Amino acid sequence: MRFFYFSTMKNVNDFLDATYLKTPEQANISKLENDALVEELLQNAVKHKYKCVMIRPEYVATAKQYFVKNKSKVLVGTVIDFPEGMASLQEKLLQAQLAIDNGADDLDFVIDYQAFKNGAFALVQNQVKECTQLGLQHHKTVKWIIETAALSNKEIIQITALIKNVVIRNFKETDYGNVFVKSSTGFFKTASDQSNGATPNSITLMLENATPLSVKASGGIKTLEEVLFYLEMGVKRIGTSAQKEIIEDALKS
Numbered sequence: 001m002r003f004f005y006f007s008t009m010k011n012v013n014d015f016l017d018a019t020y021l022k023t024p025e026q027a028n029i030s031k032l033e034n035d036a037l038v039e040e041l042l043q044n045a046v047k048h049k050y051k052c053v054m055i056r057p058e059y060v061a062t063a064k065q066y067f068v069k070n071k072s073k074v075l076v077g078t079v080i081d082f083p084e085g086m087a088s089l090q091e092k093l094l095q096a097q098l099a100i101d102n103g104a105d106d107l108d109f110v111i112d113y114q115a116f117k118n119g120a121f122a123l124v125q126n127q128v129k130e131c132t133q134l135g136l137q138h139h140k141t142v143k144w145i146i147e148t149a150a151l152s153n154k155e156i157i158q159i160t161a162l163i164k165n166v167v168i169r170n171f172k173e174t175d176y177g178n179v180f181v182k183s184s185t186g187f188f189k190t191a192s193d194q195s196n197g198a199t200p201n202s203i204t205l206m207l208e209n210a211t212p213l214s215v216k217a218s219g220g221i222k223t224l225e226e227v228l229f230y231l232e233m234g235v236k237r238i239g240t241s242a243q244k245e246i247i248e249d250a251l252k253s
Contacts, residue, residue: 064103077106085110184219
């Protein structure tokens with residue numbers, strides 16, 4: 001990977017969506033241990049002033065209360081219909097409304113990429129329209145996870161353009177900055193241990209086809225060099241679970 005120097009290197013935390021989305025079962029730990037990891041994430045978020053924390057819905061209310069108590073401007077983000085994206089529109093909307101009620105600032109929806117791959121374009125378009133509308137009418141940032149590892153290059157281009165076109169047709173230009181196309185959940189199982197997250201190729205395709213929407217690179221981003229690389233490409237948010245190590249490296253630079 002070629003290295004690019006990003007001019008606001010010292011402020012890299014302004015672009016980080018610090019992420020912890022594992023269940024206790026996925027992490028192979030107890031609920032108390034999992035709760036402790038979320039608490040540590042919140043503490044570090046206040047300390048390092050991340051842009052946002054991305055956590056599971058059941059932690060949203062706790063995170064919001066914690067940031068209010070500590071007078072922190074860190075945003076609270078959560079995932080909707082995660083990680084498969086195959087729930088009905090009604091279920092997506094219910095999950096999103098609950099997250100909004102609990103204080104979420106960012107809503108990262110997993111798009112029904114399987115329906116898209118099967119040609120159900122009208123279903124996916126309606127899903128994007130209705131869920132985006134719910135988020136925007138509550139002044140939230142909406143991100144659409146397209147799961148690039150499950151898609152061909154052509155499909156990445158098409159689904160990114162679909163999201164963009166739905167937003168352009170149905171919302172005001174002033175809303176565009178609050179809608180993102182996001183690469184990955186980080187949970188998709190690939191064959192032969194291939195990358196299941198952001199890659200230079202997938203992010204390039206997204207950037208070329210998302211404008212005027214923004215792009216969030218997520219999945220498998222572990223180093224400061226990778227963060228700076230994607231920021232230099234033009235992404236506006238970085239999703240990573242390695243935020244602590246990345247910030248430590250940035251502070252040394």
